[in-house]
Structures are given as structure tokens and as C-alpha cells.
Amino acid sequence: MSATQIGWAGLLGSFVLVVVAVALSFSQRLQLSRSMLWASARAAVQLLLVGFALRLVLDSNASVWWAWLWVVIMIGFAGFTIRSRAKEIPGIFLLGTLSMLTVVVVSLSVIFGFHVFPIEGRTIVPIAGMMIGNSMTACVLVGRRIVGELSEKRDEVEARLALGQSWQDASRPYVRSALRTALVPQIESTKAVGLVFLPGAMTGLVLAGVDAVNAVTVQLAIMYLILGSVATSVTVIGLGLTRRVFTPDHRMRSIARATS
Amino acid sequence: MSPTRIPAESAELLSFQGVRFAVDGEREILHGVSLSVAPAAVTVLAGPSGAGKSTLLRLGNRLDIPSAGSVRFRGEDSSVIDPRELRRRVGMVFQTPVPFAGSVRANLKVGAPQGGDEELGRSLERVGLEGSLLDRVADDLSGGEAQRMCIARTLLTHPEVILMDEPTSALDHENRLGIERLAKELAHEGIGILWVSHDLAQVRRIADHAVVLIDGRNASIEETAAYLDQGISEDES
Incomplete structure (x- = not known):
């Protein structure tokens, strides 16, 4: 064995x-x-x-399209999972699904565009899975933070609107704060990697008998991708969600406070 | 001058015509309210709590839109004016001072993004604060100072009307009188002030005109007189 x-x-x-x-x-x-x-x-x-x-x-004989179909199903499931974890946020299913789709398109374009890995079922499915898994949690977090921040600071946001600011300008300080909160844990875990814990992909490769330095380079590529994916998904969902909180004529809709 | 009810057809700086408003399209709070804000005067919107005064003010600044009727600024339906432009010409001061995080300067720059220190300092002096406050953290200001700063912030947008939603309710007596004097001065400079209050002594101190709302509708002449007289008898007792 x-x-x-x-x-x-x-x-x-x-x-x-x-x-x-x-x-x-x-x-x-x-x-x-x-x-x-x-x-x-x-x-x-x-x-x-x-x-x-x-x-x-x-299977090496299977068509690569089966892998792509698998990715589509993962994106759909991720959308449902995001909705089930943050039911109080309006339109979260569509935003979450769109966000996951963006993450997959961006990360796989980079990976395959720069020939980091070959386009095969055994690379498409696990990489897309890792990007979606990590981004999903960040999306739920940022969604809740944005709704919480904007409803808590409603007075301030409306005071800014009342001074003639656009909804984009009026919401920016609060959305920025929510985005930072969602991204900081990912940055911290990227910083601590190797010192505090050995990440999963690297551990798997080492267990599989791959040279440690080779395992590290693969792991680094994956960590950079995850960081990029989380940032992308959080930004997509953050901006999309903020847009839903305001009307096109710069009024703030009534929003329910997110429950923790 | 004793408070008088302004007929809806008078001066057309800002007017509300048959305005209705329902929360989320269901529970109606305003049932066809009409009033006008005169230039260079303090118009007080008085009435008991829950009469819909603050709701009406939000319609003036277009933070909400009426479900029926219209809000007109200088004769033009406010729904066809760019809301950002409308809000700079029809400013709003809230019940509780709302300083933003950061310095007084950063707060004032929301009203005047291109404003230099000289212009910002002048705006502070105009509301009775020292120009040297620019570097202070806004959250460190006292309640009275913070409300004055909020008025200065609004003045930097050069409004023709200022909607003031019980702006002194969170302040002590001295600061209350100070803000009232400031409102009168601003009206003297030509700005139309619409001031919400349910403090009848205050209504008599500052109102050039008064409009009374009861249960989301304009009070009749008899109801208006009875409401304001009741204030006098309460003050005398």
C-alpha cells in the first residue's frame, strides 16, 4: 500500500x-x-x-465537460448555501451565485491562462472547489456586515445623502469597513501559513510523496488564488448588495437588521 | 409676529401639495398635507408627537417620496430634479446631531468637497463656533457644538431652504436658545427655514408662520388656534 x-x-x-x-x-x-x-x-x-x-x-478517458458540469453544480450549491446562511439579506442567492461564478471565471482564467496547471478534470474540479469554498464563507460574512453596518449607521448615511452625496459616496465608508472586516481573516491566515499550520493541499502532496519544495510552490499558487478569489467575491457581493440597499434616485431602502 | 397658518397658494420656495405617504405602501401616515415654506422666514411645523411632521420633512429633502401629491421646489416638481442637486438646495438638519467619524474639517468637506480651510472656518464662525475647531475630532464636540457643526456642514451646500427636524430636542436650554437665534439669523439672510417642533413655547419664540399637523393632516383653522392657545395656557400655568 x-x-x-x-x-x-x-x-x-x-x-x-x-x-x-x-x-x-x-x-x-x-x-x-x-x-x-x-x-x-x-x-x-x-x-x-x-x-x-x-x-x-x-477519469483520464472522461470528457473534460463532465468536470465543467461539476463546477456549474458547485456554483449553484454555493448560491443555495449562501442563501441558507444569510436568509435575511435581500437577493443574496443571485448575488452569491454571480459572485461565485465571477470567482471561478477569474481564478481558472489565471490558472489555465498562465499554464500553472493543465486543463484537466483533476485540476478544474478541486481548484474551483477550493476557490468557491473559501469565497462562500467570506461572502456570507461580508453580506451580513454590510447590512449590519448600513442599518446601524442609517442616520449617518442619510445625513450624507441629505448633503447631496450620491448613494455610492454616502455608503462608501461603511461598505469599505465591512469589506476590510471580511478580508482581514484571509490576509491573516495567509501570513500565518507555514508558521502556525501546514495547509491542506501541501500536506496532501507531501503525504503523496511529492518533494516538499514542489508541494510548497503548489500550495503558494493555491493560497494566492484563494486570496484573490476571496477579494473578488467579497467585492462583487459587497457592491451588488449595496446597490440593492439604495434606489436609483439615491434613497435608502428600509432593511432588516442581520441576525448573527 | 404671531404665528399664522400659511395658505398653500402663498410663496412657492418649497411647497407640499396634497401630500400622502404610506410606509412600505401600506400604513398611511400623511393624508393629503399641503403647506408652503416662505423665503427669509421661519415656518414652524407644529403638532403633537406622531402627527407626521418628521415624515413630511423627509419628503422635502427627498429621503422619501410621497405616495400621492407633489413636493415642489421653486414651482418645479421635485421628482424631476436631480435628487443630489435638490438636497443641496433644500438642506436638512436632523433631530440628533450626526457627526461623521473624523475631524470637523472632514465633516465640513462632505458639504463642500473643494472647500479650503478659510471657507470652512468661515462656515463655523457663521454658526457661532471658532474657526480653529477644524482639527478637532467631531465626536469630541459637545451636543450644542455638534449640532452647530451639522448646520455649518449644511450651509456649505448653499441651501435656499433648511429643513430642521426638532434640532434642539437633544440640547440644554442655553444651546436651544442659541440654535433658535441662529435659525432666525439665517432666515434674516434670506434662507427659508422649516422647523419642526412640538414645544409650543418654542413655536411662539421663533415662528414667523406656523402650520399645525394633527394625525397626518392639516389642522383646520379652529384646531390650529385651539392647539396654539393650549400652548399659551400650558405655559402660563
Whole structure:
């Protein structure tokens, strides 16, 4: 068995750690044992289904169009996930989906345009997945921050409008603050990488027996892409959402306060 | 001068004609209100709390739009005027001072983006503040100073009308009288002031004209007289 193939026995072995967690929950009366078992079983079923599906999509004989179809489905699911996490934000599904689409187009154009990776199913799907996964969380965060900031500072925004500022100018300080808040965690995690934690892609490559420096260059390319993707998605959703808060004739609509 | 009700057909600096307003198109707050703001005078919009006075003011600055009727500025329907231009000519001062984060200078520059220190300093002096306040953090100003700064910020847009929504309600007596004097001075300089108040003693101190709203409609002549007389008897008691 190679370092990348743990086999069913290996998987079962790793399940011992779940048993430890369940035992701890039981002994401390955390009442989380059932949730832990359910989460572990659900993750196993979901990922195995994805694994078998991916095996078909990523097969070297399979058409690359299956990979693109997979990406389209991921974008749609991301839109639904964003909506389910931030239901109070008007039009979040369309904005979220548009934002994810932009992220995928931009990041894959860079990756394949500069020949960083070859255009194959095994590169398209995981890269798009990483970009969407990271951007999705940032989108929910920035959406909530913008709605929260604008509703909390409504007096100030309207005082600016009352002085003749356009909605773009009147909202800028508050939107900027929300965008910064959403981007700072990504910047911080980019700074801390390698010192505090070894990121997933690099760990996977090292486990698969790839030279550490080669693994690092791949990881760096991915981290830069993620940073760019998060910035792109946050900006798209931020500007799109702000536009929805105002009317074309520079009035502020009534908005519900985002719940945390 | 004793307060009088202005007929809707008088001077047309800013006028509201049969204005209705419903929140989110459902609950109607204003039921066909008409009034005019005269130039070079303080027109007080009086009435009990919840009568729709502040709502009417927001329609004047176009922060909201009427569901029926019209708001006219110099005879022109305000819906056809660029709202940014309209808001610079029909300024608004809010109930609670709203200083923005940053220095007094940064605040004033929202009203006059190209304004130099000399112009900004003059605007402060015009409202009774020292020009040297420009570098102060706006959040550090006292309530009275902050409200004066907000008026200076509005004056920098060179408004012909200023809508003042109970601008002294958050201030102490001395500052209240100071802002009232300032409003009278601005009216003397030619600006039309529409001042919302439910303080009847204040109405008598500052009003050149008064319009009374009750339950979202213009009070009749009898209701207006009764409302203002009630104020006098309350003050005397």
C-alpha cells in the first residue's frame, strides 16, 4: 500500500479517534455523542458518494465537460448555501451565485491562462472547489456586515445623502469597513501559513510523496488564488448588495437588521 | 409676529401639495398635507408627537417620496430634479446631531468637497463656533457644538431652504436658545427655514408662520388656534 492509499482498514483505524471523541463526550456528559456519530457517518456517506462520482469525472478517458458540469453544480450549491446562511439579506442567492461564478471565471482564467496547471478534470474540479469554498464563507460574512453596518449607521448615511452625496459616496465608508472586516481573516491566515499550520493541499502532496519544495510552490499558487478569489467575491457581493440597499434616485431602502 | 397658518397658494420656495405617504405602501401616515415654506422666514411645523411632521420633512429633502401629491421646489416638481442637486438646495438638519467619524474639517468637506480651510472656518464662525475647531475630532464636540457643526456642514451646500427636524430636542436650554437665534439669523439672510417642533413655547419664540399637523393632516383653522392657545395656557400655568 502506498502513502496515498489508506484502504478501508486504514479508514476504520482512523475511526478509533471518533470513538475517543464520543467516549470523552459521554464521560463529560456533553450530550454530543449522537451528533458526533451522525456527523461522522454523514461525512463518510457524502464524501464517498462524491469520491465515486469524482472517479467518473476525473477519469483520464472522461470528457473534460463532465468536470465543467461539476463546477456549474458547485456554483449553484454555493448560491443555495449562501442563501441558507444569510436568509435575511435581500437577493443574496443571485448575488452569491454571480459572485461565485465571477470567482471561478477569474481564478481558472489565471490558472489555465498562465499554464500553472493543465486543463484537466483533476485540476478544474478541486481548484474551483477550493476557490468557491473559501469565497462562500467570506461572502456570507461580508453580506451580513454590510447590512449590519448600513442599518446601524442609517442616520449617518442619510445625513450624507441629505448633503447631496450620491448613494455610492454616502455608503462608501461603511461598505469599505465591512469589506476590510471580511478580508482581514484571509490576509491573516495567509501570513500565518507555514508558521502556525501546514495547509491542506501541501500536506496532501507531501503525504503523496511529492518533494516538499514542489508541494510548497503548489500550495503558494493555491493560497494566492484563494486570496484573490476571496477579494473578488467579497467585492462583487459587497457592491451588488449595496446597490440593492439604495434606489436609483439615491434613497435608502428600509432593511432588516442581520441576525448573527 | 404671531404665528399664522400659511395658505398653500402663498410663496412657492418649497411647497407640499396634497401630500400622502404610506410606509412600505401600506400604513398611511400623511393624508393629503399641503403647506408652503416662505423665503427669509421661519415656518414652524407644529403638532403633537406622531402627527407626521418628521415624515413630511423627509419628503422635502427627498429621503422619501410621497405616495400621492407633489413636493415642489421653486414651482418645479421635485421628482424631476436631480435628487443630489435638490438636497443641496433644500438642506436638512436632523433631530440628533450626526457627526461623521473624523475631524470637523472632514465633516465640513462632505458639504463642500473643494472647500479650503478659510471657507470652512468661515462656515463655523457663521454658526457661532471658532474657526480653529477644524482639527478637532467631531465626536469630541459637545451636543450644542455638534449640532452647530451639522448646520455649518449644511450651509456649505448653499441651501435656499433648511429643513430642521426638532434640532434642539437633544440640547440644554442655553444651546436651544442659541440654535433658535441662529435659525432666525439665517432666515434674516434670506434662507427659508422649516422647523419642526412640538414645544409650543418654542413655536411662539421663533415662528414667523406656523402650520399645525394633527394625525397626518392639516389642522383646520379652529384646531390650529385651539392647539396654539393650549400652548399659551400650558405655559402660563
